[in-house]
Amino acid sequence: MANFYCKWCGSKHSSVSSLTINSCSKNPEGKKHALYEGSEKTQYTCKFCGSKHSSLSSLCINSCSKSPTKKHQPAM
Numbered sequence: 001m002a003n004f005y006c007k008w009c010g011s012k013h014s015s016v017s018s019l020t021i022n023s024c025s026k027n028p029e030g031k032k033h034a035l036y037e038g039s040e041k042t043q044y045t046c047k048f049c050g051s052k053h054s055s056l057s058s059l060c061i062n063s064c065s066k067s068p069t070k071k072h073q074p075a076m
């Protein structure tokens, strides 16, 4: 079964609809989770600084000095 991840907080959802109806505390553009559209990976890379993380959630919670939102954001 596929998993869907929020690109802002890294939370995992079993469907896109459950992802998009639930509120996200980390989304700077809105109040809901937004779908991470990249593929599921064993390592996630920040698109601003290139740092690597073993999960989307660990990427999303750590601060990034190069990101406009001050948090790492996943590259696709």
Ligand SMILES: [Zn+2]
Binding pocket: 006, 007, 008, 009, 010, 011, 023, 024, 025, 026, 027, 032, 033, 034
């Ligand atoms: Zn979220």
Ligand SMILES: [Zn+2]
Binding pocket: 046, 047, 048, 049, 050, 051, 063, 064, 065, 066, 067, 071, 072, 073
């Ligand atoms: Zn970063």
